[in-house]
Amino acid sequence: MTPDSQFTLLGKRRFLPFFLTQLLGAFNDNIFKQSLILAILYKLSSGADKSLLVNLCALLFILPFFLFSALGGQFGEKFAKDSLIRAIKFAEILIMLAGAAGVLLDSLPLMLAVLFCMGTQSALFGPVKYSILPQHLREQELVGGNALVEMGTFLAILAGTIGAGIIMASSAYAQIVAGSVVVVAVLGYLASRAIPRAHAALPELALDWNILRQSWRIMRLGLKEQPVSVSRSLLGNSWFWFLGAIYLTQIPAYAKDWLHGDESVVTLILTVFSLGIGLGSMLCERMSGHKVEIGLVPFGSIGLTLFGVLLWWHSDGFVQGAAPHDWLTLLGHGQAWWVLGAILGIGLFGGFYIVPLYALIQSRTVEQERARVIAANNILNALFMVVSAIASILFLSVAELSIPQLFLAISLMNVAVNSYIFKIVPEFSMRFLIWLLGHSMYRVEHRGLEAIPEDGAAVLVCNHVSFVDALLIGGAVRRPVRFVMYYKIYNLPLLNFIFRTAGTVPIAGRNEDLLVYDAAFKKIAEYLRNGELVCIFPEGKLTGDGEISEFKGGIERILAENPVPVIPMALKGLWGSFFSRDPDKGVFRRLWSRIQLVAGAPLGPECADRQRLQAQVAELRGDLR
Template sequence: MAHNQFELLKQRRFLPFFITQCLGAFNDNVYRQAIIGLLFWLGVSPEQRTLYTNLAPALFIAPYFLFSATAGQIAEKLEKSKLIRITTTMEIVIMSLAAVGFLTQSMTVLLVALFSTGLQSTLFGPVKYSILPSVLKPEELTGGNGLVEMGTSISILVGMIFGGLIFALAGAHGPVVAATAIVVLAITGNLVSRAIPRAEAGAPELRINWNPLPESIAILHLAKRQPAVRNAILGVSWFWFIGTVLTSQLPTYAETNLGGSGTLYIFALALFSVGTGVGSMLCERLSARTVEIGLVPLGAFGISAFMIDLYFARSGAAPAQVSTVVAFLQQPGSWRIVIDLVGIGLFAGFFVVPLFALIQSRTPRNEVSRVIAGMNIQNAAFIVLAAVLGIVVQRFLGWSIPQVFLAVAIANVIVAIYIFTIVPEFLMRFLSWVLVRGLYRLRLHGIEKHVPDEGPALIVCNHVSYMDALILAASIPRPVRFVMYYKIFNIPVMSWIFRTAKAIPIAGAKEDPALMQRAFDEIDAALAQGEIVGLFPEGALTKDGAIAPFKSGVERILERTRDAGRPVPVIPMALRNMWTSMWSRRSTSSKGSRLARMRVPRRFRAHVEVMADAPLDGATVDAAQLEAQVRSLRGDAA
């Protein structure tokens, strides 16, 4: 178990895969930039260079449309480390062909090889993301995806710089250096991939449909079956749309609006890439090792805020032409542009990493590769759409690049609001994340060890405050269906959060017997479907900080699962240090009557401990045993 994302870099289950995918991204960009360097070295006309710059992206992206459906099925059927070795072997063959193209200076051969690299990337894409939930635990997914996105961003940037310098530094030896570099990198990637441990196929019995058109449609339908996953995929595709608009405009933006050319373009791209890498890495810390989709709204609105400011930072031409980064930074307003580009990348990391983690965690293991393949088809469509719209608005509508950035920022807000409206879970998680992280500093004990990665479970916990369900939800990697007293469930604002989280309201038998029966039916159905249900068996908030006796409702839940022949594990949990919270109840009356009101907290952002113990057998445990276990977990600090 890795207790932070950097420990994954020391473990064989992750490190060889991480290095392999970084080398692949690095080599792809070395190759593409080296082709551009060759064109300049050969002295071809600007028209021919323009033809290449338009044709190359189309050749690279075409296989995603043509072969993603097949690639997804293959990634589902084959053992994953074997498939990665196959794709890296393909890379050796393709780069050997590309080396011939460099040595003979044949653009035809180079473009055929470029199409083939797109095909190889199409095959690698589904296994790249589907292997993570196979080798990482749910609480490691955010950190693992953060590392992958950081590694990819930096590899692309460094690959572009290295590939662009080959012909500038090697001169007449450029073709030989380029040919040697891409083949050596491909061989290195293949050798590293051989250290990736075995990761079983998601659906080895799957029969592959080799007809791409109907299978593409089927995979797109599969990817859209769950609303949260469907809209997470839409969010990832939108990320690619924004990234394509930004990065495709950066060369001209650097020349026209920043006052330089190649050097400032790389500098601007580096700012965005480093920002994305840092944002990706911060996701694990901000999410406290859970799949925290509450970061997605923060990322979306952060991207728009910095893109809008980028427009106002310099909406016109550069005040002067400069040849170095230092000269650019000495111009008025330049540091504001630097901060905006880093900020866009930073919040892009907050936006996309939780979406990848959600897709991986919410999709059945035997469908992940095909869902990723469907996402890749949609991503490719958004990339093409971004490129086409960029050309249309500039050539036919006369928009400047800052105006394009402003339009994308506004569109991003609209798309984000649309996604959060149709799937309010994103916004609900954001609000609960702000509440919990703003009010408390959580210390978690035993959750990674004792909460199962999959399958049904019943969580029982002491009940101290109105925030208990949100704190537990922020601490447990999997979604939890909380059972709560209907009057708490109906608290304004909080009610919307609870409803969106699919909490289960319950009432006492004397208050509303029908609601009580519906609650037990819903609990039983949730457990039967393999979900986690959270319960506060005291039945009410504590009035004095002590644990009240557990009621018999928990035994009734367990009895139903036993009678159905599917007893579930029960996980005792306890909240400590919550009695000082402003959201707990307080007894205040000279006459001894109980008055429930908010307490004034002793300190802001107090440390709250969330304790978990080993699961108990739901076939034999009773309320008294669970109460004793929770009391033991709580200790004297509750």
Template structure:
């Protein structure tokens, strides 16, 4: 099923439109306010500068003050009811904004801006915590991609609408007021269709002190190191994006020589690119949480950030170009392509991180972890503003600030990936498998989403664990022949994936016993373990007899057993059909078509090495 099919499902569509309409209104109101203050009230430059710089601060302050409270509410109470209250609050805020627009009451409008910051603050933890409740695990990446795409498009259209409506001569304030109130009402009506999302921690003791609760929420966010580093990656995305968007107006005017229509064009390119990247995540990840896309996204942000600098830097030779004249100018295609691809790689970077946090964080703490994420996001947004202002004060122009951010991205990405090598391991696995094979997986949803399970599979090539790792939707502990840990690249992958080394009884009985102990401990901890019961790679393409080790594992720890079979790998790269010399020269079957077939779980009391061997043979069929 395509991710777009979710837009026809009640468990997703009303929420999608509710959050998109909210994102539209946030941006429509903010931009309408800026247009009113800057162009229609006859204020001096200093006063306009004061208001335009004060506005972002007023919007971001609630994220520091109320995110922790919002996280508690989302954990303790049913989420769809909270959403309806938040949307009613938005209607009231837009009604006040209408009066402020009509009377040009700037103080009231700034209060409304603070209220809209509260609106976004309260909605944030619910926005991402409700998805794991509403979606199946296989839909999580696609759902996040749609939400990110919808948010980007709604923000873009909201910016354009707020600017355009307010600038209509004579009736701008009325048009802007009518539009924002209508959208707020539409958002409330959509929210009434959201199915109930039960509280995940109804027994939670509510803490009304925002400061002590903020400290507690940040501590919860830091508790799981891999999740926290994913959160840091998300916050870095907001830093990078804020630097980019904040510099775009200056970049448009001074470096591109464009007018307001060119600024709208470059914003549109970045937003469309981000939406496309978000949607691509489901296709590239195979509908699983694939954090291997995160290093790819980080690489793209740096590569095309640097390329954007070389595409156009310095002062423009001509000024005041509209978007048509800009597109016809020499070299403009590079700028448009770079901005679009920065957006694409931004989507590839951030969507898997959100899905990873949702999949790995405990359900009963997810809303508070998202609240902690929002606090850190707000901090990084403030730091991004200071970063841009500081480099500007040092004399750097917008294109040089883009270059600085792109190069800084290398250091930040290196830091995060050093702390969590799983990101790089997944990237290597994703690249190797998708380069060497074309894989069709059938039945992977049969593997239990929670609790321990023992996977058994035939063993055809050295790449089998990587192939399975790339296609199975839960992290798997593979039991590997201990000498494979010395193979370059693969050694890093298997150690990072916490594979379990094993040896034959005659080779090293101590390693064998340690392997059985490690398998039992992993299953006791609720993990998934995969074994290859043949005891080695096939020499002729046929399945060898299964050894009794699988029975010893189940006798010690009875868990569900999932038979699996790999098809079409015999004769591919790294199978034993060819000698090492031939594999080094020319693979026989590059980009081989292979299949993975997964059977339903079986009760441990009903299986033996012989019955599992027979079932795996049946699953594999004639295609070796």
């Protein structure tokens, strides 16, 4: 069965109302914030330093994430998430009524106070925003749901920024802004009314109102008490916001000083960047095979560095005209297309990078801690965004780098930061190599994999055709799979790194190495006791002629000691490929060939003897070797 496209979620009540709620919230935040900044710069007659006021706006919006994210995490665990979202969205109506009054009265202090309240509302909404998704979406929908949320958020930010610019050009800007923010807030609340019930994960949680103490505890929960894959994903997520904050902050000055463009060029660059993020997010679901595929994270990281370097490379040499270029004039320069292509690439690979990280955090965090872990992520994001501002000042003012050189510097820093993350969590690199194999040398089709249980112990039994069988199966199955394989294949250079990282069990023949043989069965039993999937190749060797060899008795010993369900599987079309033992194979023979992985109905352990399993696998494989 082919999984539905992520866009089908937009037709489901368990997702659409939430999607509209968060979309309208992000749009409203940016309408008000950008209108306030433009009012300070062009409309209000305050005697204060305008640059100082603009920076104060940024501070007032981000400060609540430090102060109140921990409280938002606690709320997200203690209260039903649908009710909590409605309460937060109702508060948005009251906040925007005050904001409308501030705009109509030209009261800068009131508008700044409203901006702080908006930041507070966003800090409380963030943890519940991401922790509600795993309650309403199935695991295979999690990547698609996150992709839609990320796409919607960035497009809402873009629409709010552009919309504010259009509104502020009108002589009746005050009335339009005041009416717009209130109407959008009301629409957001009405959308939230349709969000289905999402129960409280930890209703007995005692709220701690001490902001500093609880913030420290939540940061410790996220960075110290979670699996290392989750804690380093939090760092990777925040690093993306570090990069994004630098790019978005420097784009106006970059467009003016290096592209010699006007305001329309700034809008064009922001549009291309946001469309890149949206496109990358949307492609994530298809490229991940409807599962949480963290192999896309290194792929995204490589692209962020590559296109950051290309942006630096193509930034020099724009000729300044008598007047600043508008966006149409800029597009008449061939070099501008290289710059816009690099910006699109940064956004595109940013989507590949960030969406799997969010999905991994959600899927590998226990439900009663999920909102608080996401709150820790929000605090960390805010911290990294502040550090990005400091880093920009140091690079541009102290080190006297140009803006393109700053882009080059952070692109090279991206290599160092992600190399550290991937070294600490080699699963990222391992999954990337598996994903690359399944999207380069082979085109893998899957049939019947829904037979594999979503949780609980089971044994997968498959024919053995090539040296990369385990990689192809591991890349296709949504759950982590522990493979049992001949120890000489396990020890192959390069592949050994992948096998060790994946928890593969090396096995030898009883007469070959009794210690390795016995240790393998003990490890298999441990994995099955822990409710994991174990995959074995009962032939005990690679096929030498493409046919299925006789199944050995090891599978019967495993099931006798661990009575769990068995799922027969078959690989089809691998014989003759480079990694098989076909004597007529070649490096380029059957490159990008189409292969199939087929799963059959589960068998009970009492009827899964080796003869029956061999017959089942042979039937699934058919005549295609």
